[in-house]
Each structure stands twice: as C-alpha cells, then as structure tokens.
Amino acid sequence: MAPGTPRFDAGRSCLDLLATAHPEERIGTAPELAAWVVGAGLVPQGTPLGHVDGCWVAGFLELRWHIGRLIRASRAPADSLDRINRTARAAAPPAVRAVAQQGGPLVRELAEVPTAAALLSLLARDAIDLLTDPLARAAVRECAGEGCPLLYLDTSRGRRRRWCSSEVCGNRERVARHRRRVALARS
Numbered sequence: 003m004a005p006g007t008p009r010f011d012a013g014r015s016c017l018d019l020l021a022t023a024h025p026e027e028r029i030g031t032a033p034e035l036a037a038w039v040v041g042a043g044l045v046p047q048g049t050p051l052g053h054v055d056g057c058w059v060a061g062f063l064e065l066r067w068h069i070g071r072l073i074r075a076s077r078a079p080a081d082s083l084d085r086i087n088r089t090a091r092a093a094a095p096p097a098v099r100a101v102a103q104q105g106g107p108l109v110r111e112l113a114e115v116p117t118a119a120a121l122l123s124l125l126a127r128d129a130i131d132l133l134t135d136p137l138a139r140a141a142v143r144e145c146a147g148e149g150c151p152l153l154y155l156d157t158s159r160g161r162r163r164r165w166c167s168s169e170v171c172g173n174r175e176r177v178a179r180h181r182r183r184v185a186l187a188r189s
Contacts, residue, residue: 013155016129018042019066035059046110058118069129089126093119147171
C-alpha cells in the first residue's frame with residue numbers, strides 16, 4: 003500500500019484483507035504488504051517488518067481468496083473451510099506486551115518479531131469468529147455502489163448503511179441520481 007493511500011476500514015481485519023484487492027491490488031509486493039499489516043493494526047507502529055518477502059505475499063493472497071469464498075458463499079466450500087481452519091491453528095497470534103516509555107505512557111509492542119504464520123493465524127481466527135457469529139455474519143454487507151465489491155460490517159444505527167464509503171461510493175451515487183433528475187427535467 004503506497005504511503006498516503008487511505009485504508010478502508012471494513013470493521014473486521016478479515017474484511018479489511020478482502021478490501022486490499024479493490025480497486026487494484028494493494029498488497030502485491032512485500033513493502034505494500036508490510037505497510038498494510040501496520041496500517042490494519044495487526045502489529046503496532048514501528049514493528050520491524052524488513053523480513054516480509056514474496057512468500058508472505060503469496061500466503062496473504064491465498065488466505066484472502068479463501069476468506070472471500072467463505073464469506074460470499076451460501077454454503078462453505080470444504081477446501082476453503084479446511085484452509086482457514088488449518089491456518090488458524092498453525093501458529094499462535096503474535097504476543098503483545100506493554101512497554102514503559104521514558105517519561106511517557108505505556109506503549110504496545112510485540113514480544114517477538116512476527117511471523118507470516120502468526121499474522122495469517124490472526125486473520126483466519128478473525129474470519130472464523132465472523133463466520134460463526136450469527137449476529138456479526140448478518141451484519142456483513144456488500145457496498146451498493148455500482149461495480150464496488152467491498153464488504154463491510156454494518157454497525158450503523160438501524161443497520162441502514164448502503165455504501166462502503168459515503169464519501170466515495172455514496173457520493174458517486176448521489177451525483178448520478180442528481181444527473182438523472184436534471185436530465186429528466188430537461189426532457
């Protein structure tokens with residue numbers, strides 16, 4: 003993810019991972035993936051991620067594909083379900099600790115350098131939590147914006163949220179609606 007690229011907050015880490023494929027691939031390289039991992043809050047700011055490589059990218063892309071299949075399917079594809087379950091138990095999620103800053107507040111750090119397996123496990127466990135929680139699962143929505151495939155957790159009052167982003171897809175929809183009204187008025 004290029005510096006300054008806004009990160010879509012879907013309400014769950016596993017849904018945030020799905021959003022990295024739209025509008026174009028945003029975790030296709032090791033630096034993009036490392037930036038996304040920090041930006042998504044999977045690790046604290048300042049965590050060294052110089053060891054992220056192409057194998058990490060391949061693992062995250064594969065997990066993203068399986069999570070997407072499971073969330074969008076009416077019946078869970080067995081191979082994707084098996085992959086998510088194996089990934090969830092492959093490693094413990096990264097352990098965190100509180101560290102006192104000199105004269106400042108406590109900050110969160112990882113107890114050790116994170117591995118790809120640990121971070122993938124964290125995302126797989128989040129997907130399992132989402133998929134097995136009927137209330138959370140029922141709150142997953144797809145953006146109503148034309149051509150926008152993003153999924154998000156609708157936590158709005160009344161569960162009436164329609165777009166992934168009111169500023170992007172919502173604005174496009176409002177502009178298109180206005181143009182249609184103006185065109186009708188002219189004819």
